[in-house]
Amino acid sequence: MSTAAHYGHPEAIVSTQWLADHLQDPSLRVFDCTTYLIYEANTGRPYRVESGRRDYEAAHIPGSAFLNLQGELSDTSSPFNFTMPSPEDLAARLAAKGIGSGHRVVLYARKNMQWATRIWWMLRAIGFDEAAVLDGGFDKWQAEGRPTQSEIVHYPPATLVARPRPGLFVGKDEVKAAIGDGGTCTINALAPDLHSGENPRYGRPGRVPGSVNVPVGSLVDAKSMTLRSPEVVAGTFAAVGADRSKRIILYCGGGIAATLDAFLLHQLGYSDITVYDASMNEWAKDETLPIEVG
Structure with missing residues (x-):
């Protein structure tokens, strides 16, 4: 058996072509996860957190909704940015955004895929395994001249039960x-x-x-x-x-x-x-x- 390096979970990495081919799938839930860190000198803080919602509202992958990591999916009572909420709390927040059982979720970001992988890791931590990251994100989608839209998308609320994976x-x-x-x-x-x-x-x-x-x-x-x-x-x-x-x-x-x-x-x-x-x-x-x- 070959021991060559390979990605063992290819279903969690989708290409722009795959996404284009599946955009009409009714079970698909696509989310722009973009956040920006604005580095400012002499402010006493490492950066200012800025939601990518404005860019989302200007143009996004057709049918995709927006996830505001800091504003909607983080424990804002924590003194630190982006703190993971409790599994049950996070599941409720994601369900309200339309993620639930039977859905296939694709996450993408602009400029840096780490915003998509952050939410992917959070989903994995609460036991949701039907999520994938768009390889190349919105940047690749746009560079290929694929269609975009400006209409805001909201998915209907769903039901998501947390099945926590301790230790992530x-x-x-x-x-x-x-x-x-x-x-x-x-x-x-x-x-x-x-x-x-x-x-x-x-x-x-x-x-x-x-x-x-x-x-x-x-x-x-x-x-x-x-x-x-x-x-x-x-x-x-x-x-x-x-x-x-x-x-x-x-x-x-x-x-x-x-x-x-x-x-x-x-x-x-x-x-x-x-x-x-x-x-x-x-x-x-x-x-x-x-x-x-x-």
């Missing part, structure tokens, strides 16, 4: 406990300048001690905005010591970029993968937590 998200205590553990590989999905500490965007510069760097940008082709090949992605993770026998903890700034790394590790057959939800938004500000630079 993790907190700071478990991340701290894993430092120095040879059976765990902790991976930072942020850009190299943030990993090294050269860029102090999140407060104290640096990274979780002992963590390695697989920037989310290294996993996507910058021109086509599509995922890199299984061989390239597998080699990238292998190069930092991410062995399948290890537990993998992924983090970034706010638990978003880390989900694209997590999505691809899942595709490659890794089984013990978790995302540190609050990530550097929490870690860099907590003086009791160790940090490493260089």
